[in-house]
Each structure stands twice: as C-alpha cells, then as structure tokens.
Amino acid sequence: MKKVGIAGYGITPFTKEDKKIESILFESTKSLLENNPKISKNNIDAVLVSTNNNSKYLSPILSEMMGIQPKIAHSVENLCNSGTNSIVSAFSYVASGLADMVLVSGAERYDSPGQILEWDNSRGEFKHPIFWASIFTSSYKRQFAVSDEQLALVSVKNHAQAQNNPNAISKKTYSIQDVINSKIITGDLKLLDCSRSCTGSASIILASDEMIKQITDQPIWISGIGQKTTSAGFTKNESFNSMESTKIASHTALQMANKKIQDVDVAEIHDAFSVCEPMALEAIGFSKNGEGLNLVKELYDKKDYKINPRGGLIGSGHPLGATGIAQTIEITQQLESNAKNRQIENAKVGLVHNMSAAATSSTVLVLEK
Amino acid sequence: MKKVGIAGYGITPFTKEDKKIESILFESTKSLLENNPKISKNNIDAVLVSTNNNSKYLSPILSEMMGIQPKIAHSVENLCNSGTNSIVSAFSYVASGLADMVLVSGAERYDSPGQILEWDNSRGEFKHPIFWASIFTSSYKRQFAVSDEQLALVSVKNHAQAQNNPNAISKKTYSIQDVINSKIITGDLKLLDCSRSCTGSASIILASDEMIKQITDQPIWISGIGQKTTSAGFTKNESFNSMESTKIASHTALQMANKKIQDVDVAEIHDAFSVCEPMALEAIGFSKNGEGLNLVKELYDKKDYKINPRGGLIGSGHPLGATGIAQTIEITQQLESNAKNRQIENAKVGLVHNMSAAATSSTVLVLEK
CATH class of the missing domain: 3.40.47.10 (Thiolase/Chalcone synthase)
Known part of the structure; x- marks a missing residue:
C-alpha cells in the first residue's frame, strides 16, 4: 500500500459559542493554511467535510470560501467517529492514487443533531x-x-x-x-x-509520500x-x-x-x-x-x-x-x-x-x- | 491502479410513496443480495450510504438490518451527486487495498432536505x-x-x-x-x-479483481x-x-x-x-x-x-x-x-x-x- 502521511493541521478553540458551521470550518482550515505556507491550494485534490450538521454541500462551500477547486468533494457522517472515518476515506483516496493531497475538515456546533x-x-x-x-x-x-x-x-x-x-x-x-x-x-x-457538546473545528491534510516531502521534513x-x-x-x-x-x-x-x-x-x-x-x-x-x-x-x-x-x-x-x-x-x-x-x-x-x-x-x- | 468492478446491484421503483429512509435502503440492498446469491455478507468490508436525508448513522443501521458487520461504515453527502461520490469513495477503498468488497446504497425520500x-x-x-x-x-x-x-x-x-x-x-x-x-x-x-423529487433507492457492490471473479463471469x-x-x-x-x-x-x-x-x-x-x-x-x-x-x-x-x-x-x-x-x-x-x-x-x-x-x-x- 502507498504511504500516506500528515502534511499539516489547524484547529479552533472548543467553546459554547453560537457560530455558523461554515465559519468554524473556515477558521480551522485558514489556520491550517497559515501554519503551512508550503501547502499550495492548487495541489489539494479533495476536500472532505466531517460533520453531523444538517447543512448540505458543505465541502463545495468550504472549498469556495478557501479558494480551492478540488476534484473530489463530499461530506462524511457516522456520528461520533465521523472524523476518523473521513481521515480513513482521505487515506484511501491517496493510497489508491485518485488524489495526492486531501483536506479533511471536521466541525460541529454545540447543538448538533448527532447528539x-x-x-x-x-x-x-x-x-x-x-x-x-x-x-x-x-x-x-x-x-x-x-x-x-x-x-x-x-x-x-x-x-x-x-x-x-x-x-x-x-x-x-x-x-x-x-x-x-x-x-x-x-x-x-x-x-x-x-464529555460536553461544543462548537469547534479541526482540519488536517493527508498527502502521498512524494507530495509530503515538498511540505515538511518530518511527516507523521x-x-x-x-x-x-x-x-x-x-x-x-x-x-x-x-x-x-x-x-x-x-x-x-x-x-x-x-x-x-x-x-x-x-x-x-x-x-x-x-x-x-x-x-x-x-x-x-x-x-x-x-x-x-x-x-x-x-x-x-x-x-x-x-x-x-x-x-x-x-x-x-x-x-x-x-x-x-x-x-x-x-x-x-x-x-x-x-x-x-x-x-x-x-x-x-x-x-x-x-x-x-x-x-x-x-x-x-x-x-x- | 488496482482494477475495480461492479459485482451486483439492486434498485427499487421510484415513487411518491411515504416510506422511511431505512426501509428503502433495506429494499434495494435486499434486492441486490437476492439477485446475487454468490455475494457473501461476510465478505462485505464496507457499507457506504448515499443520501441527503438528515438521519444519522444510516450505514450501521443498514448494516444491522442486513446482518452485515463491516469494517468501514459511513454516509456520504454532496447533494445531487452524492451517489457517484459514494461510488468513487468505494472505488478508492478497494483500489487502496483497505477493502475487497464495498456495498454502496443510496436513497432519498420525496421530501428530501437536499432539494x-x-x-x-x-x-x-x-x-x-x-x-x-x-x-x-x-x-x-x-x-x-x-x-x-x-x-x-x-x-x-x-x-x-x-x-x-x-x-x-x-x-x-x-x-x-x-x-x-x-x-x-x-x-x-x-x-x-x-425532474421530479421522489422516493427511491439503488444499491451497488464494487469489488476487487480477485473478489469479483468469485461472483460473476462478466464483471463491468x-x-x-x-x-x-x-x-x-x-x-x-x-x-x-x-x-x-x-x-x-x-x-x-x-x-x-x-x-x-x-x-x-x-x-x-x-x-x-x-x-x-x-x-x-x-x-x-x-x-x-x-x-x-x-x-x-x-x-x-x-x-x-x-x-x-x-x-x-x-x-x-x-x-x-x-x-x-x-x-x-x-x-x-x-x-x-x-x-x-x-x-x-x-x-x-x-x-x-x-x-x-x-x-x-x-x-x-x-x-x-
């Protein structure tokens, strides 16, 4: 199987704030891109959104907010392990060769319908x-x-x-x-x-062996x-x-x-x-x-x-x-x-x-x- | 890239009936398994549900109804192309080697919130x-x-x-x-x-080259x-x-x-x-x-x-x-x-x-x- 690593990440504080799901997805992704200036938006092949929120089409919405035009774009939901399901899905896109770099962005509001x-x-x-x-x-x-x-x-x-x-x-x-x-x-x-329900978002980038070397010297x-x-x-x-x-x-x-x-x-x-x-x-x-x-x-x-x-x-x-x-x-x-x-x-x-x-x-x- | 083929499928009539989302997912999957007696439930590594329905955890629910205990289980949503996004996700699970056989089941009700x-x-x-x-x-x-x-x-x-x-x-x-x-x-x-919104479900099984040969002589x-x-x-x-x-x-x-x-x-x-x-x-x-x-x-x-x-x-x-x-x-x-x-x-x-x-x-x- 092809090697897949973590090329970058961003996270927001976890709070009780009443923020829109789009805003917090944006916040953690913005932080990810600011923390990793070597990640080019043009190289992001896929954007996966992990959430229980009822809003639809969140991956294209996040992509548009960030100025990304991905090949693959969709949401993933499986209640409380939506986040790792998205990471495994991203892993499979990279390991299969369909993508070289995948953004996975997870978010929830304190009033999530998944609760x-x-x-x-x-x-x-x-x-x-x-x-x-x-x-x-x-x-x-x-x-x-x-x-x-x-x-x-x-x-x-x-x-x-x-x-x-x-x-x-x-x-x-x-x-x-x-x-x-x-x-x-x-x-x-x-x-x-x-554990308490809250409002927060976390984003991570997975990338292939070849791609990751352009971004970081110490991939995980x-x-x-x-x-x-x-x-x-x-x-x-x-x-x-x-x-x-x-x-x-x-x-x-x-x-x-x-x-x-x-x-x-x-x-x-x-x-x-x-x-x-x-x-x-x-x-x-x-x-x-x-x-x-x-x-x-x-x-x-x-x-x-x-x-x-x-x-x-x-x-x-x-x-x-x-x-x-x-x-x-x-x-x-x-x-x-x-x-x-x-x-x-x-x-x-x-x-x-x-x-x-x-x-x-x-x-x-x-x-x- | 590994070859991935279609090993079977099942579909329901598209109607204006007021059926539960779980019932129609069950209906097309049941039809798929009845049409393909060589597909063993034990070989189904992943169950992906494609829908805009607001219900959560539908993949584990469908799996339990069908008597499947998959490794990978989650829903996929991207409005009207949720179905092919699920198929591509299934393709990547197989092509990456994380799964040998994936059930993809899509369903919607006439009153879908994706409309x-x-x-x-x-x-x-x-x-x-x-x-x-x-x-x-x-x-x-x-x-x-x-x-x-x-x-x-x-x-x-x-x-x-x-x-x-x-x-x-x-x-x-x-x-x-x-x-x-x-x-x-x-x-x-x-x-x-x-086109008219309606109630209906369609299910398909994707499988690896090795697995598909056990099921059909003429895979697509x-x-x-x-x-x-x-x-x-x-x-x-x-x-x-x-x-x-x-x-x-x-x-x-x-x-x-x-x-x-x-x-x-x-x-x-x-x-x-x-x-x-x-x-x-x-x-x-x-x-x-x-x-x-x-x-x-x-x-x-x-x-x-x-x-x-x-x-x-x-x-x-x-x-x-x-x-x-x-x-x-x-x-x-x-x-x-x-x-x-x-x-x-x-x-x-x-x-x-x-x-x-x-x-x-x-x-x-x-x-x-």
Missing part, C-alpha cells in the same frame, strides 16, 4: 447517549467491583490534563469529591462524567488502520462492560502497522463518558479486563500524560465531527515533539481511538514518525 | 434549484437561438424512453405541445422541464473517473450556458480510461432540467457548443436510446442520493446486455454523468465490459 438519536424508534424515550453510558457504567461497576471514587478519577485526570490544552473547553480542575457531588444525570452518571505517517461496526444499537453488544468493535479495530490497526501495544507511547482514547476510558484501554490491550482504572490511577499518580494528553473528550469537549480529527492532530503534535507542556518524552508511536454510539462502531489509527 | 438550498443565505428567496435552471434556460436559449419547441424535445424523449423502465416514476408520454403548455414554474421553465469495470468542483454557487460559473466542472470531469475520466468520446456507446446524462441535457452533451464532447439539441433530435428521430435510455432524471425521477447509483446500474445493465427493451446494441463502453447544484460539482465515470 440525540432521534431516528431510533426502538429506544422509546431513551434517545440520549447518557442512557447507554448509564447502563455501561452500572454494568462495569458491578462486574469489576469498581467504586465511585475509582471511576471519578478518569474525569479528574482528564480535566487536569486539559489545563495544558489551550483549545480545551474545560478551564478548571476538579477533585474526586467534586465529580461524585456533581449534578446527578442518571443513577450512575454525574455531570462531570460526561498513518501506518495502521482498523475499523469495525458490530451493530447500530448497543443492546446487540456482547456485554455492557466490554467494547467488541474497539477490540477488533485495534487488533487490525496494530497488525497493519506491525506494532505491539507495548510499542505505543501515547494514545487518544474516546472517553465520551468516564467509563469509556477503562473499557477502551482494556479493549485495545493497554490493560487486562477490569484493570483499566488501575492504569488510569498509575498514570495520574506519576503525572504521566500517556493517555489523553490533551484532556480527552471530557476535558477538551466533544464537537462530534471534529473529535476524531482533533485526536489525530494531538497524536501528530506528540510525535512531532510539538505538544509543548503536554509532551510525552520521546514519543515515536501513537494511537487514536474514536468510536460511535456505545462502541457499536470503532476506528483505531496507528501513527508513526 | 431546497436552505443554507445559502446569499440566495435570498431563490433557494430552489428552479431558479438557476431558469437562468440557465434563458441564457442557453438566447446564446444559441433555441426555440421552446427544440428544448421541449428533451422532456418528450426522456418521458418516452422512461416507458421502457419499469422503475421510472413517469408512466406517460407527452408531446412537444404538452411540455410547452404544462404549468409555468418560472418565465423560462415549465413543469415538464423539471470502472475504468475512468473524473471529478471537479468549481464552486458552491452558480453565480461563479464561467457562463450560464456551459458546464465547466462537467467538461473537466469528463476529460479526466476519458483520459484515465484511455477512451475517446467516439468510443462511448451509451451514456447517462444528469438532466435535472431539460436544458441540462444539451449543456452536458456539449461539455462532455458528444456535441459542439450550441448543438446538443441537434443530437437530441437526431437520436429521437432514429429511436436511438444512446442518451438516457432509462429516461434520465426527467423520466425516471430524481431521488437525489440514489440518482448517481441508479445511473451507474443502468450503464452496467447496458454493458451486460441486460437492459431488455432499453438495450443499446453491442454496447461496450458507457459513461455516467452526475452533477450537483447548477453543475458546480460534477462526476463522470467510464464503464467497460
């Missing part, structure tokens, strides 16, 4: 993701005898780590007691266990891709305390990259809710089943930012269509040694985990220097 | 495609001194040809006077000049792909009587396939409105500028179905996300000699032209035996 699963009539009134998250939390705590305090540490850690991320929505740290005492959303879920390569969709509804999951699609996707991605989990120096994990972080760590193989929270504690005690250095979804905010792209940018910055006070020392291999709808669909990417 | 360009505030009240079509019609008629009678023949021809297409929405033929006397929509546009290959987006708004067009993006896309597609326009035996042309057919015929190179309607008349007089054998969008109906896929199925059936009473004799090379929003974005595919 409430209106289409699924089988859910009755239980259309908000908090309901599956609540069932997962209850199941995971029972199965592995996990206390509220243990679980709350995910939120404590990720809010703390977000303080080093200037684009994060979270501007505060919280104690374990703050998390436990935060507003009760369901019996098992507190407000601070939840996408060496592993794994994807799996097991179902559309979480009641079909094997259990409520494990993530089958994530397990398959990470196995495939590591195999493609010819890497072991021990080789991974830094990872972005899709912590849409607190319980997702240990479940994903276990599915990916960072921890044994039921031991994900031990790793969270170990890293927190050591002040090791290996997992979710930018603060995860809980600390950074979760603008659905932008999330997978923002995660990929974080790992890229880590591997470039550009992550400032979030930097993991000597990071050579990174992993991105991005999922949708109770882990019924997962993407895992492996990135390398 | 009214709500997002474009620069249009004022002129949000319906009839406004650009009206300006195009007026400009084309003035530029090339075209009469109402000459233009009306596009609708007459395509309604007539649709009578051989059992899935077409049109069940009637019309005379030139019927078209001219049909309801006035704008000063330049009559009701019978317009996608040998040429051309795409271009020039802008998002038609006021940026070079002129209102030519299609720049179509010109570039068809040039690229024919070049990739190493074919000349004279080699093309049969073509699907995106006749969203009457005037689009001659304009596209000229942009693609079937006719010189201003002479597209001469070709329409010549073919009509000879009862030659070469252009839009299934009745085009005007005769078949235009369920946005399904249209490009339905066009590709028609050309596939022609090349397989499976087009029954629509069959072009000895068709070996076919072309698909699918565009969006006043030809601001175009896709052209070349298909071969």
